[in-house]
Amino acid sequence: MPKVLRSTAMRLALVFAGLFMIATLLLGGLLWWNTAGYLDRETDAVIAADTRAIGDRLRDFGLAGAVQTMSERIAADSDGRAIYLLTDPRLRPLGGNVDAWPLKVGAGAGWYEIELVHRDRLHVSRLLHVVLPGNFQLLVGRDVQDRVEIRNLFLRGLAWAGAAALAFAFFGAWLIRRAVEHRIEGINRTATAIVQGDLARRVPLRDADDEFDQLVATINRMLDQMQHLIEGVRNVSNAIAHDLRTPLAETRARLETLLRQPTGTEASLDGIAAAIADIDRLIGVFNALLRLAELDSGLRRAGFARVDLSALVEDAAELYAPAAEAKGITLTCETEAGLGVDGDRYLLAQAVGNLLDNAVKYTPAGGSIRLSADRQSDGHLTLAVADSGPGIPDAERGRVTERFYRGDTSRHAEGVGLGLSLVEAVARLHGGSLRLDGNNPGLKAVLALPGPA
């Protein structure tokens, strides 16, 4: 199917145009049948009756009777439209009001509509040619010049009407297409915004209370329900995170008190310190969850300012380089100078930090991590962390940004699977995106950010 016909709106519009044209043609045909067609049928009926009457006369009263009937009828025809001609088998006139057999009427019997000189006027005439017993040739007709003119007028009118109908049909089709596309566009835009994380978006209603509004209302109800469910889940996790932080902090305080008591053995003190570290990790998870909730709400956008991305990336490299080095990993940083971005410095730093955390965690000794930031030709900024670790299998790449998702390769490593979710949420907050590519071997995480406004 051609591309233009793949549009439902276009197909609807074409069907509309087609039906409109068919309706117009039917109406025209009906009008024709009832007016001009009616007159033609009347004329034909009169001519046929005349022909029959003269034929009967010829049979009953002979040639003289037939000629007399014709003369009577010619005399009675006040507006001079009647045409009669009776000839012998060799077409020599025997009676009637036409001087000679018209050349355009052939030997065969039947209906003709020809231009005929009659009473010194060249007029269109409707003629019926019959062959009577004895091979007499009878021509009966009517001058239909007026009717032809009316008919032409009618046809011209019909043609104009048809052209206008065609124009209206296409205009209507265009209107339909535009209306349908306009309404669908609203739904489309909303769905796109929701996919990008703006759960509060709704399809605008038009207050027309038509099928589209009913559909839109249903979609919006569905979105309400969806948002309600998603927020319910989030609220539960936020409430858990929030409510558990306090008892955790208290537990931590108790352990800290124990740690400061001089009575403990070295082993028990180590155990207490390890327990405190575990609690710190838990608090970290809850803080990450709450941070994600904050990012999802989009409220942080209010604090955006111009951030020197180059400096931020170099600082991050400087912070992580010793940790990488201690693990036998080379960390290199290549940044284009003077890259600016409108955003939240602390969140961007955290995003880079999370990516570097992962890279350091998964890259084996002897491997390398390459951190870079560049301006793309289309004005976008990209910040990439490429490592030589095990990478992420293609099948898992779409899922690793899901909260608490842990791939097979990371199942045994420390962490809970919120790092990439956070990076992605930070990217989204900044109107950018997080892309995970293969690095042959390893993983290349690319944070794309819009250039400064």
Place this chain on the structure above:
Amino acid sequence: MKILLVEDNPQVSQFVRKGLAESGHAVDHADNGRDGLFLATTESYDAIILDRMLPGGVDGLGIIEALRRTGNTTPILILSALADVDERIRGLKAGGDDYLTKPFAFGELEARLMALFRRGQTTGGETMLKVGDLSLDILSRKATRAGKPIVLKPREYKLLEYLMRHAGQVVTRTMLLENVWDYHFDPQTNVIDVHISNLRQKIDADFERPLLHTVRGAGYRLSENA
């Protein structure tokens, strides 16, 4: 130290009072903003711990602004459930000296309090910091231990300066991240530990007596005494 705690949450205030009392500090407590402001203006404290959101018509920021307007320079540590960086900046702009997000570890609170108190004591004008035989010249940015020069990278210098300015106190990893790197999140990797161990390599490795100590479950301390 004499400390004023202005906090309306009974659990938090009990936990803080108990911890501070155990560490040998005297604590006054107000559970609303009005009483807190009254105590802060009528009594003299070494430090004030102030909740950001308070009942009683005067909130944390209001108290800070009122105190600073009257020329009161007591160090103030703000406590808040709001982890927002904007909130933090607002609190510090109003005249707060440090900002701690709930829930916090008591060790973190104590370390920060001590740091604030210490900052209140020093004039900030000294050009030479000394811990034992380790010294740091602020003007020439040169470190020496027992007369031997120590070559530091810029960030190592900043780290050492912070540790030396808080000599004898526990500094947490979070404090180091915030003050030396201006980072406000906790990395998963032990990045700070590696920086510390690199620094330790430079200042302690060649000497019999270590100065940079790890404080179990809390952080680090730079001090002559173990």
